[in-house]
Amino acid sequence: MRSAGSALSCGLMDDDIMRLVRERNRKCEEKEFRRWRKWLLSLPHDLHLQPKNNFRVDVELQPLRWMRLGIVLLQSRKDVGYVQLKGGVQGPPIKSYLPYPVFQMAAEIFLKGMWLCKFPDCRRLNDRLYVDCRRRAEIFRQLGSERLGHDLVKIIDEIQRIPKYSKDAASVRFLALVDRIVRYYYWPLSQGAKRNVWAANRYPIRFYDDEAGQSRATFMESFPPAGWIEKLFKKMEQRAIRLWQLYLHLPKRWQQ
Helix, strand or coil, X not given: CXXXXXXXXXXXXXXXXXXXXXXXXXXHHXXXXXXXXXXXXXXXXXXCCCCCCCCCCCCCCCHHHHHHHHHHHHCCCEEEEEEECHHHCEEEEEEEECCHHHHHHHHHHHHHHHHHCCCHHHHCCCCCCXXXXXXXXXXXXXXCCCCCCCCHHHHHHHHHCCHHHHCCHHHHHHHHHXXXXXXXXXXXXXXXCXXXXXXXXXXXXXXXXXXXXXXXCCCCCCCCCHHHHHXXXXXXXXXXXXHCCCXXXXXXXXXX
């Protein structure tokens, strides 16, 4: 049986080993960082990568890819609280939130994916199927300011008009929840650009009282747990897959 002193000594040795390991990892990472920085500076100043074999990059029309990218962005959350493990080691996050620009972009992309589901030719798309340029241009115009734009409330309103969603209780509830999240937590507060207040509010904002000549960097900041928002959107992704019977066209990594 080990004595109390022996156990304490072993504990201190474990802490010393952990500190040595962290310091070694830090030095290795710093070395790799410098090497990467040097490689970047060695690249031509006018470098511009382009697709080969006559391909051009255009808007994606496969709705699942829009929804999946929205989920990926929702996972780009800001962690503000962590579990503290033995020896001062930082554990997993216990508190996180989605900054305004992250939520705005994630929600917009996901919701537009839901909207794209209404087009049969978009639903049928897989990695290899082709959509001609005129059809791409037409849908892209509708995705843009001509119809949807960046206004999340307007996008939600458009989706609510699609019968497949308006007749489905789970979809109605999801859209109502996202609408309330937008209105309570992520509504555009600044005047922004007159043409597009929603897009302009993705930049950092400051609160000014011009009459008093005062300002504040932070004000009215309140966000729900990021995990709750992510859970809502993941459930809706699976619901949309079932509603539109997308299983035949579903990439294998999403067939769960």
